[in-house]
């Protein structure tokens with residue numbers, strides 16, 4: 001649907017100290033100042049969020065986090081709440097990234113609690129879903145994704161859910177240099193949108209942005225963005241360099 005404003009989001013993962021993040025954010029802010037019809041977001045590490053948000057204040061680039069915990073506050077050593085992220089300057093939060101699922105025991109049930117907490121507090125969650133190479137090769141892609149979406153979005157319907165973004169990130173394409181072809185990605189995005197339509201209705205499914213993630217680079221972004229159900233990208237490695245990321249947001 002043509003009314004979906006594209007979103008290009010950069011996931012800086014566990015890279016960049018505060019000063020390094022500030023330098024890249026300043027450069028990106030200047031390089032992307034002419035971008036008006038695409039939303040841009042960058043997600044630095046927790047320690048750099050407030051500094052980056054400060055640099056980006058007044059620009060059209062939003063700041064996001066890479067994770068959160070669903071409780072409001074309490075004795076949860078090492079965790080961070082939605083309101084803490086908001087007060088540091090975040091408007092988006094990435095949830096259920098495959099690295100969190102793979103290395104930190106994040107289950108679909110936990111992603112559901114995190115999405116729920118994010119929408120209740122007014123953050124825009126980017127829920128990541130994706131299949132492994134083994135699952136793709138054994139024809140399980142759609143069933144794996146259906147389960148991640150079904151559990152991840154269970155009991156969530158609320159007004160704030162309009163802020164929800166989905167990111168399809170095939171695990172085999174993350175950081176590997178292998179991108180899903182535009183047709184492979186489009187097939188999955190169409191499937192995801194029709195599943196969302198079944199659960200949440202046609203209007204909601206037409207409005208929700210579904211991003212593609214997995215080795216997105218300046219030379220493959222245009223063909224991906226030309227597909228009807230691809231509404232943007234979640235970019236890892238290629239978001240770390242301001243010049244490279246700027247080329248992507250100028251697709």
Ligand code: PEP
Nearest residue numbers: 174175213214215236237
């Ligand atoms: C990611 O981390 O979400 C990602 C897609 O990484 P990369 O672009 O490096 O494949």
